Amino acid sequence: MSKVLIKGNEAVAEAAIRSGCRYYFGYPITPQTEIAEYMAKKMPTVGGLCLQAESEVAAINMVYGAAASGVRVMTSSSSPGISLKSEGVSYIVGCDLPCVILNVQRGGPGLGGIQPSQSDYYQATKALGHGDMQLFVLAPSSVQEMAQLTADAFGIADKYRMPVLILADGALGQMMEPVDFDALKFTPEPKKPWATNGHGGKRKKNIITSLFLKPEELEANVLERAEKYKIVTENEIRYENYMCDDADIVIVSFGITARISKAAVNEARARGIKAGLLRPITLSPFPAPVLRKLADTASAFLSVELNMGQMVNDVKLAVECRKPVSFFGRTGGSLPSSDDVLEQIIKISGGLK
């Protein structure tokens, strides 16, 4: 299986299995059901378990239990289903457990639609659950990257004992692209001495809980986790810099829209407009230091998203009002064309002169 034509959803499932994930719990929802389909077929052949839970809430709590026992585990859903999982995600964070969660975003709010969207950016990066918490959020932009970031997600989750959310969308989940699985890099699973997998009378018992009745204890726990987030931000920011170094206009765009924006950057360059693309690969931690530095050289920023303008606010915070930041996006399941993005670039560049 070196060269295959594969859907983004299937690529995630295959990469997860190759990463040593042997437990998948989920509940069907378009446009991500192929993951459960694939897992149901493949897991029994590798000695793993794929279980269709009775609901999203049940599925995330099964992930909670499996993660506590020290195995690599994942769940997946699409926007409305991810909302249902949020309580469980908060518990998993509160217990410092590693797991991988995939959101193949569709249009919202509510039942919304089944076409691609990036309107869960706020939910993913600000508050997928209650409490002082953050997730590690990865944003793939191709089917090959869907596979590689899934492999990376298991390593990151284990390293920092925190849930990693892969924020994809209906387009990435459904479209087929060639993937080279032999090119994937994997992180070996570390020992998990904290796991509740039976002490056999040979060690002290491990306790995994998110309940702290004494305020001082909870505060210490939250402070310790905040330290971890600081280390993650220092060490794990990832991005793609495409012709930003001499760019007047820097487009900030992630996932599927970054591909459209890249085409627009090329077209702008062909017209003599110095445009560039900064593609965050980690949405949390957000590549704010990189944008802050680009504000020294760029004249304007444009955030392109499949929503009404969410990441644009993180770009503004990063740029610290030193340069104008504008927004362009479509929502409800429609995607902008590269010509639409180019039109925005031309408009901004006209305003510069």
Add this chain to the structure above:
Amino acid sequence: MDEFDAISLSGKVVIVLGHFGCGKTNVSVALAKALSHYNTTYLVDYDNVNPYFRAADAKEYLSRYNVRVVAPEFANTNVDIPAVSPYLNTVLLDAANGASAVIDVGGDMLGAVSLGYIHDKLKALDPVVLFVFSAYRPLTETCEQTLAVMSEIEQACGFKITALVNNSNVGSLTEKEDIESSASLAKELCRTTGLPLLFTSYMTKETPAAEGKTFRIENTTRKLF
């Protein structure tokens, strides 16, 4: 080696089955287009499993060839629920009177199972039942895996597959050599099942070398961006 002539299928009902993502829809659209030169032709979008990419996407393209596309009423809307077109009976009646009909069924046994709804009516029309495969799709890369999928599909829909179609490809990056190296899987499948290979389909600029017929198809998949 020569190009497949769809006249051999004219006036018949052609059921197109296969694994998810093997290219059933592109093959179905190409067959409907080719059949339209001979006779009244229908393309039935019978995919009740995956609403993202479907034969209904090719409606405009096929209208240029007067192919009548029959798709679920709410295909490509946000209420794209599993449903069968109310015009299906028209197709079956017309097919009984000599029209050609290509039925593009959803992937795997999950897609095939809904054929049960029109099983008896279809059976009476003595359909050609095609199984499309691609050597570059996970879960159908080996003969053994492909045979398992074939058997599941046959059990789910109650039809025996009558011929194979080799649609091995890696999307836009497909080279002629990729198709040519899939010939060994095609050969092994034909030998094990005793079924004929109807054609090897291709989108590459150059025609691949293949045992038996080749058939040029086009990519009519909906572009998301």
